[in-house]
Amino acid sequence: MDFPVSFQIFNKTILAHPIFETMGIFLAMRYYFFLKRKSTEKMSFNTSAAVLIGATAGALIGSKLIGNLENPIVLFENFSIKRFWTNNTIVGGLAFGLIGVEIAKKIVGHKESTGDLIVFPLILAIIIGRIGCFLTGVYEETYGLPTTSVFGMYLGDEYLRHPVALYEIAFLLFMWFELKMIAKRDKYVSGFLFQLFMLSYFSFRFLLDFIKPKIEIIGNLGTIQLVCxxxxxxxxxxIKSSTVLIKHQKI
Incomplete structure (x- = not known):
């Protein structure tokens, strides 16, 4: 396979990454609305709209802010609107999307958790997006360090590298299976499934970034790892709070 993979659309060459990223968002939204129609938990229009706006605004700001803070020297000494807009990371999107949702819920006075329903659409979106990351190879900063392990792959340069996008896809498929098993038990408080996904994903990304190129900010940790x-x-x-609540419900 030659990297980066691109497609000819309307006589224009477009990299795989933005195509798969857009496809992932579209399919995830359709899946979310499908689950929402089936869900017994109903929210008012105002609450739903506020949560959606908060999540979108927070994710957009966070993904670009943290993506650019991965290399703060370039951000502050050689600032470029184009570079700022094109640099993004799902870690910042998830972290600031959460903040946006919590602010929105405070504004409309909604106290219950709203996260469980978005877990599987979110996993789907990330998986599809990571396919695009893999197909882009070393031409975007979503590749791994050189390695001599059996997993090493040529991603567009002369080095065998960790295919970190494939590692993440494998992890997310495992998480999908595990969370589906937990969801079937129906013995958790609202929001627990989302909390478990977020803890698992941030833990995985914290470890994964040790085998990715990064600018060290504190010790040997990069910006993404500090956020994680x-x-x-x-x-x-x-999760400790949710576990205590589950125990009290059983009593």
Whole structure:
């Protein structure tokens, strides 16, 4: 396979990544609305709209802010609107999307969790997006460090590299299966499934970034890892609270 993979659309060459990213968002939204129609948990229009706006705005800001802070020297010393707009990361999108949702819920006075329904559409979107990342190879900053392991692949340069996008797809497929098994038990408080996904994903990304190129910010940790670490601490606290609530319900 030659990297980067591209497609001819209306006589224009377009890289696979934006195509798969757009496809992932579209299919995930359709899947979300399908699940929402089947769900017994109903939210008012105002609450649904506020949550959607909060999540979208937070994810958009966070994905680009954290994506650019991966290399703060370039961001502050050689600022470019085009570079700022095209740099993004799902880690920032998830973290700031959460903040956006929580602010929106405060504004409309909604106290219940709204996350469980978005878990599987979110996993679907990331999987499809990561296919595009893999097909782009080393031509976007979503590749791994050189390796001599059996998993090494040529991604567009002369080095065998960790195919980190494929690692993430494998992890997300495993998470899909595990969370489906947990969902069938129906013995958790609202929001627990989302909390478990977020803790698992941020933990995985924290470890994965040790085999990806990065600018070290504190010690040997990059910006994405620092964000992951803060979210891991937050969700350990949240899951402990949910576990205590489950125990009280059983009593």
């Amino acid at each position: 670490l803060s979210m891991i601490i937050y969700y350990i606290y949240k």
